[in-house]
Amino acid sequence: MNKTINQKAWFFVIPVFVLVAFNAIIPLMTVVNYAFQETFGNNVFMWEGTRWFKQIMLSERFHASLGRQFLFTFIILFIQIPLGIGIALTMPKEGIGVPICLVLMSMPLLIPWNVVGAMWNIFALPDIGFLGHSLNALGFDYNFTQQIGDAWFTTILMDVWHWTSLVVLLSYAGLQSIQPAYYQAAEIDGASRWAVFTKIELPKMKKVLTIAILLRFMDSFMIYTEPFVLTGGGPGNATAFLSIDLVKMALGQFDLGPAAAMSLIYFFIVLLVCWVFYTLMMRNEGNQ
């Protein structure tokens, strides 16, 4: 069969191509460019090879912020996923309660990130903030601007408040899609509530939970705005997660080469973790 030659098809492809080039490929290649060279401005570059990569990989500062990042991400996943599923399970399945719950749940997601940071900053201030003042009044020695534990506690609490809703909404959607017949079948079999959860609800929510975990992993691994506004990475470097550290290096110290190398490493870590996780979760999925 002869193919018709029609170059007009390019008009459909080119806009997407240009868009992707401008918002992803060109900026990324600029970063790649910086990562292998040294520059002192005036568009003068010197080839450095893998020097910046070696420097970052061996730097204690990077190890520390990477460690903090993983710790933070694991803690919030550990809290938000079970909590989100738990809240979704207790939400009403029909009636007027459904829209009310859904709107209430969506609220934190609708607030701009820097506002979330500012809100929690004021909320947690030890002298005038409601949370900070109350905790101190109750006898806790709480000061998130000076004590590392308190800073972590506040940052985690803020993230849980901000993002648990996303897990709730996704889990709720997953739960709602389970046909009532499944619950009836379990009832007939005399299955316990726990068995219904582990044998029906969890397997049926698997795909949507995989997405929830992936989204929460990526977002929390790249978290910047909220801790930047809340703690500014402090006290000291206690809450300086990867992206905060990266910005410090790139814009604070103007070490463009190492910062570019670091952002590439950062990017590959996110990509690798997501790929491994997704592949593991989906390896036994049939074509259901």
Next chain:
Amino acid sequence: MSLELKNVEKKIGLDTHIYTTNLKLEKNTINILLGPTLSGKTTLMQIIAGLDKPTTGEIWFNDKNVTGMKVQKRNVSMVYQQFINYPNFTVYENIASPLKITGISTDETKQRVGKVAELLKLSGMLSKKPNELSGGQQQRTALARALVKDSDLILLDEPLANLDFKLREELREELPRLFEDRDCIVVYATTEPSEALLLGGNTATLQEGKVIQYGKTLDVYNKPNSLLSAQVFSDPPMNITKIKKVGDNCSFLDDSVNWKSKINIKDGEYKVGIRPHNITTYKEGNNSLEIKGKVLISELSGSESLIHFTKGDLNWVSLSNGVFQKNVGDEMNLYMNADEFIYFDENERLVTNG
């Protein structure tokens, strides 16, 4: 063993889903709930199972009032339209799942699962997961789950509706055999009259939450107590027309069709129901009426031909054996077997079935 519904009624808010119903289902019978979608089959079935409570009325099982008793204590099993299996259990574990709380030994479980799996042709796939099976096999697994324990009551809610044609035919033929020699009451909901006829037993025709008629399947089919019952139990839909009877002379369609009848009913006007297969392209029976119709649609269904035609102001459906096609708009002769007419009075109650 018997199951009895006494004055059962189900209301949700102001809507009545099931109107006052009295039914007695006997041991070792298949009972078919036949009715179109939303006629209340599923609701009635859930009340029978104990998954739902009637608003008023009682359910008696073996002369014991079981209204409101929890379903786990009732020893029932159920198969749904959707293929309901535990997603991360193997076929074996799925079939064995209803036995778990009964405390039956592993050896017996193994033996029972093996037997049921063989009956349903699942022996080769016991270690597979449901999502590795075809729709037909998934439904077979669900059926096996229902059959593995000796339930007093097996409920099947349109179990074949989600299967594609070939698998449906295949499983449909096996169904009567599955319920043979079982000491239980089977309740089977379906929208399809042909399924009811194939399964035999008893049939209850349902319409808009009311049980219209209940009795032996063939009796309900041959002697519908009302036009409504006859319509529910007819697919393709029944033809309905008005006839006049004066003495021995019967006529319909403004006297354009006349015949002599020795039928023993008084003179007057009647509504007559004529099943599509009693209108054919060839003469059948001794009392065959010839009419001329104009073809609306002609379609094939298996080895039968459906012809929709107009005659008078009415649309008719005929079903003849054999495969043939007519052109739209053609005039053609069709024959009605007057011995098979079913007569209803002005209130649409049965007068006689000819």
